[in-house]
Amino acid sequence: MPTVTVQPEGVVVELREGETVLDGLHRAGYAYRIGCRRGGCGVCKVDLVAGDVEYRKPVADTVLPAAERGSGTCLTCRAVPTSDVCITLRNDRLRVIHPLLAFRPGSTSAGGTGTEN
Structure with missing residues (x-):
């Protein structure tokens, strides 16, 4: 399963098959600024430093141009x-x-199991 690392915090979360970055981080106990959650507003834009993503659901070209x-x-x-x-x-x-779900840097788990802390 792929992981998402958030810099500069160094948080690493293991994602489930087909899970979006936002859903995986939320499942693991984390949040950040979001909007509509359906690809129509662009509030949840981030910079992809490394790795590859795909979009299985539509994303408006006006929100995320080529x-x-x-x-x-x-x-x-x-x-x-x-x-x-x-x-x-x-x-x-x-x-x-x-806090019971959130992965903390230095832990041996990739987050989301509920046993960290």
Whole structure:
């Protein structure tokens, strides 16, 4: 299964098969600035530093134009990693929303099991 690493926090979360970046981070106890959650607003855009994603559901070209896709912009509510990915958030920090699930750097698990902390 692919992982998503969020820099500069260093948080690593293992994603489930077909899971979006946003859904995987939320399942693991993390949040950041989001909007519509359906690919129509662009609020959840991040910079894809490494790895590859695909879009299995429609994304409006007006929200994520080809030039942005090509330069490494990723729409996390729709992006499904096809490999391990590394992202940086734009104008936001990763927040813990469920401390019993959230992975902390230095832990031996990839998050989301509920046994960390």
